[in-house]
Amino acid sequence: MPRIIPRLTAAVTAAVLSLGALALPASAADDPAPVPSTITVPRVENLPADFIGGVDVSSVLSLEESDVVFRDADGNPGDLFRILRDAGVSDIRIRVWNDPFDADGNGYGGGDVDVTRAIEIGRRATAAGLGVLVDFHYSDFWADPAKQQAPKAWAGMTVDEKVAATGAFTRDALIRFRDAGVDVRMVQVGNETNGGIAGVTGWDDMARIFSAGSAAIRDVMPDARVVLHFTNPERPGFYAGVARELKARDVDYDVFASSYYPFWHGTPENLTAVLSQIAETYDKKVLVAETSWAYTLDDGDGHPNVVKTPEDATRYPVSVQGQAAAVRDVVQAVANVGEAGLGVFYWEPAWLPVGPPEQLESNRVLWERDGSGWASSYAGGYEPHDAGQWFGGSAWDNQALFDHDGYPLASLNVFSYVRTGAIAPRTVSDVERVALTVTDGDPIALPDTVTVSYTDGTTEEQSVDWTPGPDAVDGVGVHTFSGTTSAGHSTSATVTVIARNLLRNGGFEDADVSMWRSEGGGLTVRAEDDPRTGTYSAHFWADAAYGFSLAQEVVVPEAGWYTASAAAQGGAAGADGRLQLSLSNEAAAARALPAETGFALDGWRVWSTPVTDAVFASAGDTLTVRIAGDLPAGAWGTIDDVALVRAAPAADFAALTAATVEAASLDRSMYTAASLAAVDAALASARSVLAAPATPQAEVDASTTTLRAALDALVGLVPAPEASAPALPGTASALTAGPDALAASGGALPLAALTAAALLVFVGLPLAVRRGARMRRS
Secondary structure: OOOHHHHHHHHHHHHHHHOOOOOOOOOOOOOOOOEEOOOOEOOOOOOOOOOEEEEEOOOHHHHHHOOOOOEOOOOOEOOHHHHHHHOOOOEEEEEEOOOOEOOOOOEOOOOOOOHHHHHHHHHHHHHOOOEEEEEEOOOOOOOEOOEOOOOHHHOOOOHHHHHHHHHHHHHHHHHHHHHOOOOEEEEEEOOOOOOOEOOEOOHHHHHHHHHHHHHHHHHHOOOOEEEEEEOOOOOOOHHHHHHHHHHHOOOOOOEEEEEOOOOOOOOHHHHHHHHHHHHHHHOOEEEEEEOOOOOOOOOOOOOOOOOOOHHHOOOOOOOHHHHHHHHHHHHHHHHOOOOOEEEEEEEOOOOOOOOOHHHHHHHHHHHHHHOOOOEOHHHHHOOOOOHHHHOEOOOOHHHOOEOOOOOEOHHHHHHHHHHHOEEOOOOEEEEOOEEEEEEOOOOOOOOOEEEEEEOOOOEEEEEEEEEOOHHHOOOOEEEEEEEEEOOOOEEEEEEEEEOOOOOOOOOOOOOOOOOOEEEEOOEEEEEOOOOOOOOOEEEEEOOOOEEEEEEEEEEOOOOEEEEEEEEEEEEOOOOOOEEEEEEEEHHHOOOOOOEEEEOOOOEEEEEEOOEOOOEEEOOOOEEEEEEEEEEOOOOEEEEEEEEEEEEEEOOOOHHHHHHHHHHHOOOHHHEOHHHHHHHHHHHHHHHHHHOOOOOOHHHHHHHHHHHHHHHHOOOEOOOOOOOOOOOOOOOHHHHOOOHHHHHHOOOOOOHHHHHHHHHHHHHHHHHHHHHHHHHHHO
16 A cells, blocks of 8 residues: 555644644643544544543454554554554453363464453553453354354353353453453453353343353452443344343343444444433443444455445445544444443454465465464364354454554544544545446446545535446446546446346335245244345244245246345354255246255355256246245344346257258258268257257257257268160279179270279269258258
8 A cells, every 4th residue: 555645644643642632631622623634534522531432452462473563653663552542542442252272272363362362462551551341252252143152161051050150250350350450441241242142042041141240340340340242233123122131130231332333233323322222211321342444445465355345335435534434423423322422442443464465375374373364274163154164364454444554544543533623635535436236128327426525524526427338238247337527536337237036025125025925933024134235134033943934936927047046144053054045946846856055154244145056947937936944943044135037048949940950851862871870860869959948058059069060971872873875895884884894894994994983083973972962951
């Protein structure tokens, strides 16, 4: 990445530091003037002096072990915690896993953060004057809505035993934090515990785990706030329901924390509303424990990023300015709750590449050795379904607050700028990139204007010319256009043309779902849980083993080859759980088995999008798309975007039909028996293909080629001579008269006969063959 912006940012940051404007208490300046920067950040009015501007940098030790360098505002290598403090960060969040190592001591990755390493991070944060939030996952690796796996040491425990183990582990760990002098201000009991914690599900048992962790915190660190953490604030009524369940079971906690990623979790206004409801109804403090935004779509280390396409990030520009605007809006949303709003933590702003993408192999060595990637291959023994398949590097480097080489972005100062405000010279920070999805056959309308964003926070619409025009699109596929605005700025448009979906309400957006036939239990059609697109999905979950099916029948309007597809995400399916997609032709059940494929339930919002093999249908046939689940207790997920499309037309038999007619019309007396036998074999095969309309085009083409080759290889017969006067010696007729004629001539061919023979061989025979060929093609 060019050094111009980071170095300018460094200079601006240094100037701001000299003015003492970065970590302003309320008494330092009642109305500070906006500071100069390369980005514009409006001040958040009336922000409390103790409002938390925190970050989670749990991967830091592993990154440093992989020789990642963090640079300060002047561009010099420095201590990450002091760099963060100087940029206005007030607190550090540290995740803690019980035992993130295999039996041989190999780390699982993600920083390999056990209690010992968490304490080291905490000591460094405290030394820099930063507060600490300890985030217990009660797992040996990542805990989130898709995964709440108990630690290895707790495997096989009853709920009662896990409750005791939770209390003991929390108490022992916090004693070690306390004795190390770490300034622990908050302790989190579980991470994104929407539906489980430590392998325990169901509110009654989950509440017991929460209470055991809370009691240990009260015992060891009575001044620390107890935090419970959930996600999906966009789901209507979900947070209210969670708080109600906690209240009904007298769970003791102080802070209701939420993840809020603008990519997935709704609007800032909705975030304020749901957190305010918790604060007012249950007298709780509220907090955003995780948030982020992307400043680029470039990958820094060769491992794919979570956010990687324009379609993944549409709420704000993908730029440093957009990143700062996103964080500023989250701060405003929490501040709007009032006194109960404690603050915001940015998730992993320093998870940088250990090397560039072109050094992927050496990067892999470091990820495995140091745990500096999101997961190492060693994690597969503990968590085979996600980490075991997708282990690798940082999937977050384009959401860091440093560039790929460790230079701080201007957005790193956002927790300072929300207090002072920041203003930048007016330059272009982003030009809107267009992404459209249209159905094949529908008109494509590229926009006449795009939005151009500026560093002062303003935007304007500029007209744009596209090259080539939309008329260049032909058929299903992804098509890219280049654009130039009226001011000369470059942009692009990506148009994805999809086949027409023959299913009705395949995304469950319409209130009428009568076209879907649902059987079994555990499935809710048209739920608001975790849709892939739109607002609705089909949601599945049950607290006991369960099975269901969801099907729709369609009468196809034209012959062709059809495929079914769908998207699903979820988890806790175990080794035996199954979620299958199938497509069958009810009118041709005896002709072929249904095409069937499976979904992979690998985690929350890790979408599996299988496509069935193609099934042939004649016009008027009935095709059935079916999704069937056979799942264990606690398995959960959503289904969305179910589709049935004609993947290919019925085969074109015209060339094969013409060749068949030609072969059947041959004058068989004109050709040798051997060459006719080859035609007969190819003709029989062709007739078999013509009798099966479901034959794929490739087989039709192969049969056509075989038959055409046999016709072209026909060998013609020399026509028999017409009856005539007895042949004279030395004529062509004498040459064919046999041994008796030869004897009559004295046993030797005269020169005239040899000459005639030569003429027959070199002239007559080719003429005869060509004549036969003309007859065959007429």
